[in-house]
Amino acid sequence: MTAPHPLVAQAHRLAEDLLAPHAERVDQEGVPASHLRAIRRSGLLAVNAPAQYGGAPAAVARETAEILAGACCSTWFVQTQHHTPVATLSGSAGPARERLLGPLARGELLSGVAYAHLRAYPRTPVRVTRDRGGRRFDGTVPWYTGWGLNDVMLLAGVTDGGEALFAFTEAREQPGLRASAPMRLAALTASRTVSLELDGFWLPEEAVVLRRPYEDWAATDRPKTVNASPAVFGITEAALALLDDDTAAPLRARLTGIRARAYSLADHPTPHEHLEERLTLRTRAHQVMQAATTAALVAGGGRSMTLTSKPQRLAREALFLMVQGQTTRSRKAHLEALVSGLA
Known part of the structure; x- marks a missing residue:
């Protein structure tokens, strides 16, 4: 072995x-x-x-x-x-x-990210302009995870010229950068997620690490939002471990097949091919995860309704993963699958 x-x-x-x-x-x-x-x-x-x-x-x-x-x-x-x-x-x-x-x-620094809002384009929640030999950021970052835990962050916005621009800064309140109180979420409140208000937040030009036309950046980002997440498979495996063999076996067989094909496509040399199949596999992975975590809740009975219950935690984490990294396209595919399952 x-x-x-x-x-x-x-x-x-x-x-x-x-x-x-x-x-x-x-x-x-x-x-x-x-x-x-x-x-x-x-x-x-x-x-x-x-x-x-x-x-x-x-x-x-x-x-x-x-x-x-x-x-x-x-x-x-x-x-x-x-x-x-x-x-x-x-x-x-x-x-x-x-x-x-x-x-x-080396782990000497831990970084967070503030860029998912770029996927809202042509809306520009964060705008970047030239200012005093550097870059000025204005707008709102709706989600920033790890506030108070991270050392630095990768901050992104869209320039007046339609470029996606990324720059590094320290992950702390600074002039022009203010964090909300930590959000109370149905799942993963523990991740210390906040929103960030940017009002004339300035960074020097040497902080910029990437600047590309938005459509070029989006072309590299798009496969990430249609591929099945390994975290989905991890949560599903954790839920299956709580079930008896008769209940778990058919779900595990389905999971194994979906994962094998999803990872095969993830390793495909051309990431922009098979996008529809990738999206279908992402949706099917979510369906198996939902079935497995729901089965774990049912198997746990009334105890599963306590917030300290493992099945309860896994079920809420599954709900989170179904919307994490979601785009209009992935949302539409998932909703269509949910409706067709009722036929």
């Missing part, structure tokens, strides 16, 4: 020794800095970095995400924000890469 990749082994150790035993408490009280310190030390924050910085193949990144999400989705969600900044720096050149890529890959 081939030994697992070292990062997969690290993820299993964290999941079994730290994350899963405390997941219900974290769900109610918040992701502790100690969880993130353990992840920083593990090497897992480098998984999307170039190999010389400790990076690993995409299959390893997916497997570690499944393991962490299935153990404690709130902790997974905070740390998963870090991987887009690392990947963005990995594909860039300039002072931001030189200054940040090493510390981020």
